[in-house]
Amino acid sequence: VSGMRATYVRVIIVWLAVLTGLYLLQRYFS
Amino acid sequence: MHALDWVIVAVYLTWMIWDGIRLTRRSGELEGYFLGGRSLPWWAVGLSVMATQLSAITLIGTTGQGYADGMRFLQFYYALPIAMIVLSATLVPFFHNAKVFTAYEFLERRFDVKTRAFTGLLFLLSRSMSLGVVMSAPAVFLSVVLGLSVTQTVLLSAVPTILYTMLGGVQAVAWTDVKQMVLIVFGLVAAVVVLVMSLPADVGFVDALTLAGATGRMRLFDFRFDHTEQYTFWSGTIAALFLFCSYFGTDQSQVQRYLTTPSVAQARSSLLMSAYWKIPLQALVLLVGILMFAFYTFASPPMLFDARHDRELRDGPRAAEYNALDARFAAAAAARTAAAREVTEARQRGEAERLDAARETFNARDADVRALHDDARTLVRQVTRQADYNDVNYVFPTFITTRLPPGLVGLMIAAIFAAAMSTIAGELSALSTTSVIDFYRRFVRPVATDAHYLFISKVATVFWGALASVVAVRAADLSSLIQVVNQFGSFFYGSILGVFILAVAVPRANGNGAFVGLLAGMGLVAATAAYTNTAFLWHNVIGAVAVVIVGYIVSLLWKQQSTGIRNQESGNRAAPGT
Numbered sequence: 152v153s154g155m156r157a158t159y160v161r162v163i164i165v166w167l168a169v170l171t172g173l174y175l176l177q178r179y180f181s
Numbered sequence: 182m183h184a185l186d187w188v189i190v191a192v193y194l195t196w197m198i199w200d201g202i203r204l205t206r207r208s209g210e211l212e213g214y215f216l217g218g219r220s221l222p223w224w225a226v227g228l229s230v231m232a233t234q235l236s237a238i239t240l241i242g243t244t245g246q247g248y249a250d251g252m253r254f255l256q257f258y259y260a261l262p263i264a265m266i267v268l269s270a271t272l273v274p275f276f277h278n279a280k281v282f283t284a285y286e287f288l289e290r291r292f293d294v295k296t297r298a299f300t301g302l303l304f305l306l307s308r309s310m311s312l313g314v315v316m317s318a319p320a321v322f323l324s325v326v327l328g329l330s331v332t333q334t335v336l337l338s339a340v341p342t343i344l345y346t347m348l349g350g351v352q353a354v355a356w357t358d359v360k361q362m363v364l365i366v367f368g369l370v371a372a373v374v375v376l377v378m379s380l381p382a383d384v385g386f387v388d389a390l391t392l393a394g395a396t397g398r399m400r401l402f403d404f405r406f407d408h409t410e411q412y413t414f415w416s417g418t419i420a421a422l423f424l425f426c427s428y429f430g431t432d433q434s435q436v437q438r439y440l441t442t443p444s445v446a447q448a449r450s451s452l453l454m455s456a457y458w459k460i461p462l463q464a465l466v467l468l469v470g471i472l473m474f475a476f477y478t479f480a481s482p483p484m485l486f487d488a489r490h491d492r493e494l495r496d497g498p499r500a501a502e503y504n505a506l507d508a509r510f511a512a513a514a515a516a517r518t519a520a521a522r523e524v525t526e527a528r529q530r531g532e533a534e535r536l537d538a539a540r541e542t543f544n545a546r547d548a549d550v551r552a553l554h555d556d557a558r559t560l561v562r563q564v565t566r567q568a569d570y571n572d573v574n575y576v577f578p579t580f581i582t583t584r585l586p587p588g589l590v591g592l593m594i595a596a597i598f599a600a601a602m603s604t605i606a607g608e609l610s611a612l613s614t615t616s617v618i619d620f621y622r623r624f625v626r627p628v629a630t631d632a633h634y635l636f637i638s639k640v641a642t643v644f645w646g647a648l649a650s651v652v653a654v655r656a657a658d659l660s661s662l663i664q665v666v667n668q669f670g671s672f673f674y675g676s677i678l679g680v681f682i683l684a685v686a687v688p689r690a691n692g693n694g695a696f697v698g699l700l701a702g703m704g705l706v707a708a709t710a711a712y713t714n715t716a717f718l719w720h721n722v723i724g725a726v727a728v729v730i731v732g733y734i735v736s737l738l739w740k741q742q743s744t745g746i747r748n749q750e751s752g753n754r755a756a757p758g759t
Contacts, residue, residue, distance in 0.1 A: 155269070155270075155446075155449065158449075158453065159266045159269070159270070162262055162265070162266055162453060162456045162457070163262070163263075163266070165262075165457060166262040166263070166456070169460055169461070170259065173255070173401045173402070173464075174401065174402055176399065176401065177399055177400060177401045177402055179394075180390050180391060180393065180394030180399040181394045181397070181399050181400060
């Protein structure tokens with residue numbers, strides 16, 4: 152179970168990083 | 182089309198049939214045919230899930246959307262990773278440990294037969310119609326490119342797919358999906374490379390994005406809270422969460438895929454692959470659209486990307502009006518090109534104030550071009566009496582056929598076939614499984630040999646494939662019927678999620694509550710659609726919440742003797758340690 156929890160946390164961290172990257176992309180080009 | 186392109190397309194189609202049939206093991210048993218003997222690796226299942234979801238409409242329509250509207254549509258997918266976590270933690274272990282063939286079979290074990298039959302029937306009705314639509318869109322495009330009739334192009338994608346789905350079952354579907362997914366991604370990356378190389382020598386990738394940004398096409402976040410607006414940050418993260426949980430968690434075409442893995446852990450891994458890759462993949466599709474916008478800013482675009490209607494208008498009774506509009510359009514496009522050059526130069530020299538002014542001018546020139554394009558479309562609507570006419574789906578096909586070198590054209594057409602076939606195969610396999618497991622075996626012949634059920638499921642695959650092909654060929658004539666059925670289907674997406682929430686999270690819920698709740702949820706969504714202009718994504722939230730509330734209350738008031746397993750038995754025991 153703790154292994155799965157770590158996987159979910161990793162997905163959320165990558166998700167937040169992707170959204171932040173996309174937001175910065177919008178800021179840079181808009 | 183060049184002979185080399187024909188050869189590539191023919192080799193691709195032959196390879197798919199041969200490969201689909203070659204890779205089937207244990208397809209003589211029910212579990213082998215429907216669930217691949219529960220032995221497929223997670224990565225293959227993960228790619229298969231993504232391939233089924235990425236249809237030819239995505240490849241043709243979404244690139245066009247990127248061209249016309251920019252990256253805004255990406256917001257629709259923002260909640261997908263969270264939906265995958267929710268499903269991995271909740272529904273996946275329930276399905277896997279219940280050892281069911283279909284999602285609806287699970288509902289009978291938990292509730293009763295009427296809930297199972299009703300949800301299964303809704304799936305069969307809505308999915309068979311939407312499959313027709315999914316087949317029809319690329320067939321229309323391919324008929325223009327290949328110079329064949331729509332009937333011929335429908336058959337060209339449907340017959341091979343029906344053949345390998347029928348003979349090989351879900352294993353054939355999953356393994357061909359893997360190759361098709363690789364081909365699609367390769368095609369998209371090739372399109373990006375060719376587009377960047379096709380820009381003028383002094384215009385680079387960053388310049389292209391700067392031009393797109395100046396016209397608002399790089400808007401990736403819209404934080405306005407407007408329930409009538411389809412794609413905002415809020416609808417993409419809250420409302421779409423319900424849609425994705427419903428689609429990936431309760432739709433047989435998706436559920437069947439992760440039931441083919443040997444363990445819950447592998448099923449989760451296959452779903453989480455989409456969590457990582459869906460947003461980047463969709464961004465890649467939209468990027469093709471953005472780059473086509475930059476490309477056509479410098480290479481004068483046609484006023485209408487759809488050559489057939491362009492010819493019709495030029496030869497028709499309003500030709501003079503159309504030609505005058507075309508001349509104004511060419512002048513506006515030239516003015517936009519000049520403004521784009523100014524933006525590029527200012528950016529490359531690092532002159533900030535000049536860049537700001539140039540971006541504003543470019544945006545204004547782009548608005549002129551858009552307005553004339555809108556006038557052209559209005560003219561087509563008046564002449565052809567097609568009220569919803571739009572040429573956005575022709576942008577990418579036009580680029581492929583007029584700007585790509587021989588060889589690459591064949592490859593891109595093969596990629597479009599791949600996108601179409603992977604979706605058709607996944608849906609056909611799910612339709613056949615539901616027909617046999619939830620209806621034939623349940624109501625007609627509860628006891629028979631595997632060979633008998635396999636024979637029936639092959640007949641079902643051919644039946645659904647043939648029905649979807651007829652719907653695809655006659656999509657224009659059947660449009661009102663398709664619309665009704667799809668609307669009906671959209672009413673039930675959120676509602677069916679509500680039923681599954683009741684099943685796994687509300688121990689007191691019973692079959693009567695689930696069934697009445699489902700009807701109430703669908704009714705409420707239908708009323709919302711009829712009397713408000715709430716964006717369709719929010720219907721999923723309304724449906725799911727209504728089912729849970731009504732279902733819970735009815736379950737308390739209308740007791741039912743247990744007809745199936747309770748979730749303590751099926752899920753709670755299974756969930757820990759997996």
